[in-house]
Amino acid sequence: MKSIAIIGAGITGVTTAYALAKRGFAVTLFEKHRYAAMETSFANGGQxxxxxxxxxxxxxxxxxxxxxxxxxxxxxxxxxxxxxxxxxxxxxxxxxxxxxxxxxxxxxxxxxxxxxxxxxxxxxxxxxxxxxxxxxxxxxxxxxxxxxxxxxxxxxxxxxxxxxxxxxxxxxxxxxxxxxxxxxxxxxxxxATGDIHKFTVGLAAAAERLGVRTLYGQDVQQLSSDGRSASVTACVDGLPQTHRFDGVVVCAGVLSRSFAAQLGDRVNVxxxxxxxxxxxxxxxxxxxxxxxxxxxxxxxxxxxxxxxxxxxxxxxxxxxxxxxxxxxxxxxxxxxxxxxxxxxxxxxxxxxxxxxxxxxMPDMMPRVGRGHAANVFYNTGHGHLGWTLSAVTADMVAGVVQQAYVGTAPGVRVAASVLPQRV
Structure with missing residues (x-):
């Protein structure tokens, strides 16, 4: 079972964790706050x-x-x-x-x-x-x-x-x-409309029931990858700890740009x-x-x-x-x-x-898919439609991860060709 780290427990991170867990990956979700959905996914317009x-x-x-x-x-x-x-x-x-x-x-x-x-x-x-x-x-x-x-x-x-x-x-x-x-x-x-915070918290609990490991209060400072393994360094009570995984998915909202730079990618959020x-x-x-x-x-x-x-x-x-x-x-x-x-x-x-x-993103299209390194992936940059698009982009990036490690990706309902390819 391949291990995947997800950075950020907002709506995109939690939906991605859920979609990957449903595909059988060992998922660890990192979030700097004590709870899910405490920043941009806290009180949006609800549409x-x-x-x-x-x-x-x-x-x-x-x-x-x-x-x-x-x-x-x-x-x-x-x-x-x-x-x-x-x-x-x-x-x-x-x-x-x-x-x-x-x-x-x-x-x-x-x-x-x-x-x-x-x-x-x-x-x-x-x-x-x-x-x-x-x-x-x-x-x-x-x-x-x-x-x-x-x-x-x-x-x-x-x-x-x-x-x-x-x-x-x-x-x-x-x-x-x-x-x-x-x-x-x-x-x-x-x-339709709904409460994004309630949905994200509820789906995070569902992801945990599927085996997702949620690490709250973890302020991620550094990401790195050699193409085969990825490391995540996070501070807990001021002390850095480094964790290693087979791959990493960046779902870090407005912080995605700086994390992408650490991984050798440009994501101009x-x-x-x-x-x-x-x-x-x-x-x-x-x-x-x-x-x-x-x-x-x-x-x-x-x-x-x-x-x-x-x-x-x-x-x-x-x-x-x-x-x-x-x-x-x-x-x-x-x-x-x-x-x-x-x-x-x-x-x-x-x-x-x-x-x-x-x-x-400048073209208003979310960044969904691979980075330069073979085990780095992105699901971020959704702008004003993060709540609206979250479930399908989570399913899409989970399919891309599955293709990378297994070779097949059932469940991807929208062709990735509708999104511009960026690295």
């Missing part, structure tokens, strides 16, 4: 949103970024202070604009395939994660945004995802609690900060006034999820500000204001703010 598969490599993104640069409350905010990492990332982002159509279609294909795995795993393991399969409604306040969404819908359809245009009257029928005036919307019945608020719904009026259908507001770039009876999650924005994890009041305030405007009956007295760093 399992194939309908949000459009990549950001579009000329309009550049124009919006320039327009919003001096607004502290802008949906997209770039710290103008230069760094080589930021400059190289944006250069590659711009170079990826010609691949906008191809990558959007490929992302939609991945997202559609991911549902089958994620829902099957949750059912098989009895994971309760506040799943709501009531679709996602994209809302538009003007004709320009609505017409762009129509073009995106054609790309989603090419990727196997149907969604339909809806009138303002149909929008109110789909989600009666939504206030305001809108030009129109697009509705994707097949999309940039940390793109996102914010969320969890609005507690303590009374009947707030519970009745909060939406049950998930929303995506294209103008403000905010998404929503209803998590059970008494929680409402609102998340979004993109902030290019390095590895800064500060929760800024001027970035949280627009989320609270949005709730008050769109759902005036919801009390915002009890709001829990949060910020996380999304690991984004």
């Amino acid at each position: 399992l949103s194939a309908s949000n598969a459009e990549v950001w490599n579009h000329p309009s993104t550049i124009l919006k970024g320039l327009k919003w640069m001096l607004r502290s409350d802008a949906p997209l905010l770039v710290n103008p202070r230069p760094s080589w990492h930021k400059l190289s990332w944006f250069a590659e982002f711009i170079a990826g604009i010609p691949n906008y159509r191809r990558n959007t279609i490929a992302t939609a294909q991945l997202a559609v395939a991911a549902r089958e795995h994620l829902f099957a795993w949750a059912e098989a393991e009895g994971v309760d994660f506040d799943l709501k399969q009531r679709g996602i409604l994209h809302i538009y306040r003007d004709r320009k945004g609505f017409e762009h969404a129509g073009e995106v819908s054609k790309l989603l359809a090419a990727g196997g995802l149907p969604r339909r245009a809806v009138t303002p009257e149909e929008m109110r029928a789909i989600e009666p609690t939504l206030a305001g005036s809108y030009y129109g919307g697009y509705f994707t019945e097949s999309d 940039y940390p793109v900060k996102g914010y969320s608020i969890t609005v507690n719904l303590p009374d009947a009026q707030s519970q009745d006034s909060a939406p049950t259908v998930s929303l995506l507001d294209d103008e403000t770039k905010l998404v929503t999820s209803r998590l059970g009876l008494d929680r409402f999650r609102v998340a979004g924005t993109a902030e290019f500000n390095g590895y800064n994890k500060d929760i800024r009041a001027d970035r949280i305030r627009p989320l609270i204001d949005w709730v008050q405007q769109c759902f005036p009956g919801v009390s915002t007295r009890s709001v829990v703010p949060w910020a996380g760093l999304r690991p984004m």
Whole structure:
């Protein structure tokens, strides 16, 4: 039985551990926190949103970024202070604009395939994660945004995802609690929402039942490989310990770039900060006034999820500000204001703010597959769709690992050719 180390117990690390354990590997999962899913997988928007598969490599993104640069409350905010990492990332982002159509279609294909795995795993393991399969409604306040969404819908359809245009009257029928005036919307019945933290913790427990060794409180400092064996050096209570394995899979989110460099690979992940608020719904009026259908507001770039009876999650924005994890009041305030405007009956007295760093590749496509060394693998760089894509990319990288050691890879449902090959 081959031994595989996985670095990181967020959504990608835990799903990868589970997929490898199901294939019979001896898996050890390293995580610097005391529990799984304590960083970017803690409090995201909650959407399992194939309908949000459009990549950001579009000329309009550049124009919006320039327009919003001096607004502290802008949906997209770039710290103008230069760094080589930021400059190289944006250069590659711009170079990826010609691949906008191809990558959007490929992302939609991945997202559609991911549902089958994620829902099957949750059912098989009895994971309760506040799943709501009531679709996602994209809302538009003007004709320009609505017409762009129509073009995106054609790309989603090419990727196997149907969604339909809806009138303002149909929008109110789909989600009666939504206030305001809108030009129109697009509705994707097949999309869903859930609590990423609850799912990840539940699947981590299932992985342990399958024999995965989980090492929490392990701050990984160094990875190395000679192509035949891999070593992981982690600090526990300040003392370094080195472990050896047959192979290693890097699922370390925004830290994947530095680990890849240690292993001789280039994985140009940039940390793109996102914010969320969890609005507690303590009374009947707030519970009745909060939406049950998930929303995506294209103008403000905010998404929503209803998590059970008494929680409402609102998340979004993109902030290019390095590895800064500060929760800024001027970035949280627009989320609270949005709730008050769109759902005036919801009390915002009890709001829990949060910020996380999304690991984004410049072309918006996750890095899934082999590194330079024969026993090094990656499953990282999922950006704003880590929750949505996690199950299928875990299955894919597990298949790649199995091919490396066994020669066959049953269970891989999406051809790896939909992802650009990088080393």
